Amino acid sequence: MPTEVADAYIRGAGMHRFGRWPDKPLREMSTEAVLASLADAGISPSDVDVAYFANSLGGLLVGQEALRGEVCLHDAGIFGIPIINVENACAGGATALWGAIRAVRSGEFRVALAIGAEKMFVGDTQRTLAALQTAADVEATQGQGLQFVALYAMRLEERLASGSFTTQHLAHVTRKGKANGAANPYAQFGTIMTDEEILGARVIAGPLTLPMVAGISDGAAAVIVMGEPDEAGGIKVRASVLSSGTVDGLGEPVVRQTIHRAYEEASIGPSDIDVAEVHDAVSPAELFRYEELGLCPAGEAGTLLESGATSVGGRIPVNPSGGLTARGHPVGATGLAQIVELVWQLRGQAGQRQVAGCRIGIAQNSGGWIDGDTAVGSVHILEGGA
Amino acid sequence: MPTEVADAYIRGAGMHRFGRWPDKPLREMSTEAVLASLADAGISPSDVDVAYFANSLGGLLVGQEALRGEVCLHDAGIFGIPIINVENACAGGATALWGAIRAVRSGEFRVALAIGAEKMFVGDTQRTLAALQTAADVEATQGQGLQFVALYAMRLEERLASGSFTTQHLAHVTRKGKANGAANPYAQFGTIMTDEEILGARVIAGPLTLPMVAGISDGAAAVIVMGEPDEAGGIKVRASVLSSGTVDGLGEPVVRQTIHRAYEEASIGPSDIDVAEVHDAVSPAELFRYEELGLCPAGEAGTLLESGATSVGGRIPVNPSGGLTARGHPVGATGLAQIVELVWQLRGQAGQRQVAGCRIGIAQNSGGWIDGDTAVGSVHILEGGA
Numbered sequence: 001m002p003t004e005v006a007d008a009y010i011r012g013a014g015m016h017r018f019g020r021w022p023d024k025p026l027r028e029m030s031t032e033a034v035l036a037s038l039a040d041a042g043i044s045p046s047d048v049d050v051a052y053f054a055n056s057l058g059g060l061l062v063g064q065e066a067l068r069g070e071v072c073l074h075d076a077g078i079f080g081i082p083i084i085n086v087e088n089a090c091a092g093g094a095t096a097l098w099g100a101i102r103a104v105r106s107g108e109f110r111v112a113l114a115i116g117a118e119k120m121f122v123g124d125t126q127r128t129l130a131a132l133q134t135a136a137d138v139e140a141t142q143g144q145g146l147q148f149v150a151l152y153a154m155r156l157e158e159r160l161a162s163g164s165f166t167t168q169h170l171a172h173v174t175r176k177g178k179a180n181g182a183a184n185p186y187a188q189f190g191t192i193m194t195d196e197e198i199l200g201a202r203v204i205a206g207p208l209t210l211p212m213v214a215g216i217s218d219g220a221a222a223v224i225v226m227g228e229p230d231e232a233g234g235i236k237v238r239a240s241v242l243s244s245g246t247v248d249g250l251g252e253p254v255v256r257q258t259i260h261r262a263y264e265e266a267s268i269g270p271s272d273i274d275v276a277e278v279h280d281a282v283s284p285a286e287l288f289r290y291e292e293l294g295l296c297p298a299g300e301a302g303t304l305l306e307s308g309a310t311s312v313g314g315r316i317p318v319n320p321s322g323g324l325t326a327r328g329h330p331v332g333a334t335g336l337a338q339i340v341e342l343v344w345q346l347r348g349q350a351g352q353r354q355v356a357g358c359r360i361g362i363a364q365n366s367g368g369w370i371d372g373d374t375a376v377g378s379v380h381i382l383e384g385g386a
Numbered sequence: 387m388p389t390e391v392a393d394a395y396i397r398g399a400g401m402h403r404f405g406r407w408p409d410k411p412l413r414e415m416s417t418e419a420v421l422a423s424l425a426d427a428g429i430s431p432s433d434v435d436v437a438y439f440a441n442s443l444g445g446l447l448v449g450q451e452a453l454r455g456e457v458c459l460h461d462a463g464i465f466g467i468p469i470i471n472v473e474n475a476c477a478g479g480a481t482a483l484w485g486a487i488r489a490v491r492s493g494e495f496r497v498a499l500a501i502g503a504e505k506m507f508v509g510d511t512q513r514t515l516a517a518l519q520t521a522a523d524v525e526a527t528q529g530q531g532l533q534f535v536a537l538y539a540m541r542l543e544e545r546l547a548s549g550s551f552t553t554q555h556l557a558h559v560t561r562k563g564k565a566n567g568a569a570n571p572y573a574q575f576g577t578i579m580t581d582e583e584i585l586g587a588r589v590i591a592g593p594l595t596l597p598m599v600a601g602i603s604d605g606a607a608a609v610i611v612m613g614e615p616d617e618a619g620g621i622k623v624r625a626s627v628l629s630s631g632t633v634d635g636l637g638e639p640v641v642r643q644t645i646h647r648a649y650e651e652a653s654i655g656p657s658d659i660d661v662a663e664v665h666d667a668v669s670p671a672e673l674f675r676y677e678e679l680g681l682c683p684a685g686e687a688g689t690l691l692e693s694g695a696t697s698v699g700g701r702i703p704v705n706p707s708g709g710l711t712a713r714g715h716p717v718g719a720t721g722l723a724q725i726v727e728l729v730w731q732l733r734g735q736a737g738q739r740q741v742a743g744c745r746i747g748i749a750q751n752s753g754g755w756i757d758g759d760t761a762v763g764s765v766h767i768l769e770g771g772a
Contacts, residue, residue, distance in 0.1 A: 005494075025525060027525070056451065056452050057445075057451065057452075059443075059445040059446050059451060059520060060445050060446070060451055062524075063520065063524050064520060064523075064524045064525070065442065065443065065445060065446055065473075065517065065520035065521075066442050066443075066473060066474075066475040066520040066521040066522075066753075066754060067474070067475050067520070067521055067522065067523070067753075067754045067756065067761050067762070068473070069630075070474075070523075070630050070631065070754065070756050070761045070762065071523045071524070071525070071526075071756065074523075074756065074757065079630050079631060079632065079756075080629060080630060080631070080632040080640075080643075081629060081630060082484070082628040082629055082630065083474070083630045083762070084472055084474070084481060084484075084485065084628075085472060085473040085474055085481075086470055086471060086472055086473075087451075087452060087454070087471040087472075087473065088452075088453070088469075088470070088471055089452040089453050095470060095471075098468070098470075099470065099485070102488070102489070102492060102494070103488075105492065106488060106491065106492050108391075108488070131451065134445060134449065134450060134451035134452040134453070135451075135452040135453055136453065137450075137453070137456075137457045137460075138448075138449050138450045138457070139411060139413070139450070139457075140457075242468040242470075243466060243467060243468055244455075244456050244465050244466060244467060244468065244469045245456065245465055245466070246465065246466040254466075257466075367452075367453075368452060368453045368456065370453065370456050370457065370460065371460065375453050375456045376453070376456065376469070
């Protein structure tokens with residue numbers, strides 16, 4: 001890292017609501033998110049100097065490989081500039097943001113667009129699930145694919161056996177997510193559920209039941225990055241970290257590594273965080289994130305949850321958006337939806353789910369599995385009113 | 387652009403020979419190209435700080451979507467760093483290089499790897515051709531797909547009708563490419579052919595015959611980018627330009643635009659170029675490139691070719707590697723194979739096809755079609771002995 005890193009600010013944020021949108025092609029959701037982010041930043045399509053477009057499954061699910069960004073940004077008037085199509089499984093959105101931040105920091109570009117868009121509902125669930133299994137080493141897994149739900153289930157069984165989690169914790173964190181989703185007009189799932197309903201639902205991989213697992217989603221999220229704050233005081237990028245699985249037992253797993261490096265880059269610690277958006281491909285994964293983020297000591301995630309600290313209104317609300325399992329998880333868009341939520345929170349625009357007086361937000365996005373570790377990790381720290 | 391752009395140098399270059407490699411998975415070709423580029427740079431896998439991995443059709447043809455770089459770089463010992471999977475149809479390789487150059491210019495990373503790898507032979511030509519048609523707006527073309535051969539055929543028919551090209555020119559430029567390929571141990575096709583054989587071959591789309599059209603290829607190419615030259619005097623990046631189709635009649639088409647911007651960035655003109663690698667998805671496209679590069683006035687490409695100026699041994703050799711139609715065109719790898727060839731030429735390591743005393747080389751890579759223009763254009767200018 002150079003001694004002095006140039007500033008970058010999130011100047012605009014926009015989303016196409018996550019959900020099931022059978023009549024909306026990828027380009028239409030992209031256009032809506034881009035135009036919303038441009039309007040929010042008060043700029044025009046022709047002001048954009050470089051664009052990073054994240055999508056993971058367009059080739060396999062909607063047949064648009066190769067030129068996804070050029071095709072999907074065209075209707076929004078984004079062309080004649082460098083368009084970089086990026087992909088990193090469920091961390092593609094964070095990868096696009098990582099690129100956009102660096103484009104602006106370098107001074108080469110004044111305005112960078114980062115967008116993630118995904119269309120997963122294609123009328124054939126098995127095809128969607130098969131496509132998702134490419135977020136792993138397809139050759140090494142011999143068609144057994146991702147199995148991320150099974151991996152989480154195993155980790156949870158261990159914690160249940162050791163007594164540090166109870167099934168009540170798994171239900172509680174899921175219920176909290178769904179309730180937050182119900183307060184988020186951009187979320188796919190907003191059902192208020194009881195613990196009994198959650199635990200009594202169909203078992204996907206014990207102890208995980210259906211409402212605990214991120215489903216299939218369509219949607220898009222976009223942000224505008226620039227080198228200066230706006231007059232009202234912008235959302236400053238305090239840290240931007242991306243890495244890949246450390247594998248082979250070298251170093252710490254990538255999720256912890258990226259969190260620690262982000263704290264270091266921002267010169268802050270866990271106690272400085274006011275609001276967090278974390279990657280919960282299954283709701284109880286949020287509990288692992290509490291410990292990885294250092295919001296509580298190892299083994300005490302359940303206790304932190306029970307205390308209400310991570311609910312909206314608590315000391316350190318986590319996933320006020322509803323997280324992946326309630327907001328929805330259109331894989332390439334998720335990393336940027338986390339950022340859009342933080343921008344709205346840090347500006348005080350989050351309505352019913354607003355975290356009062358928040359100033360520092362953290363977004364933790366990850367993706368895929370390779371050789372026993374998460375394949376991609378990314379953490380961004382934002383500061384409001386900066 | 388900032389007033390002062392930091393320097394970047396190509397410090398290592400390596401390839402897996404382009405060809406038909408039914409027994410070699412994408413990861414194996416990637417590993418070979420990466421290790422060759424590292425050895426050439428005299429560094430280890432652990433020295434690499436960031437990697438850009440270009441591939442276009444892995445999801446559709448070999449089933450590895452989402453995490454192509456993480457999966458394919460693992461065996462070469464590249465992990466625990468940011469890995470950015472990029473895609474831009476036939477210009478993916480140049481897009482990876484564009485990113486790697488900026489990573490180094492920023493000062494954030496000391497060593498950047500750019501690699502392009504593609505596996506197109508999958509035992510089903512129709513499937514490969516269908517995948518290639520995603521290098522266009524799939525929805526707008528309604529399954530008619532790319533049709534790039536037909537578009538080139540139409541442009542060539544116009545030039546033949548106007549008298550500025552003859553069928554002999556089309557044969558000559560193809561013959562020149564195949565002969566260069568025959569002198570390139572990394573080329574897929576190295577057959578010496580006569581004009582009669584070329585013109586008498588199967589017609590693909592009149593006036594284009596089979597030997598004039600880039601075929602199906604497997605292969606990989608990789609380069610190492612750093613901020614300082616090596617002791618022997620490095621290969622300096624004098625210009626790095628990427629853009630997308632300007633469409634809607636705004637400005638000039640992207641291929642010309644990127645060439646002009648690259649000349650401007652390098653503060654040079656066409657007469658300074660000693661060697662060129664250009665994007666000839668059909669061999670006669672090289673003739674269009676002569677005019678776009680300003681190597682001759684508009685309408686005089688045929689005359690320039692006839693003069694022998696663009697042959698190895700001539701004033702300004704073009705495609706000494708054989709170009710796309712002889713070296714082969716594994717789409718995501720092509721843009722970096724052009725760079726590898728320029729590095730070898732500028733160092734005087736190109737063997738039988740060496741361009742004597744060359745100092746400045748230009749690589750022009752492009753990809754896809756959208757709304758009447760090339761979708762992606764990229765130009766890099768390198769200087770040897772710098």
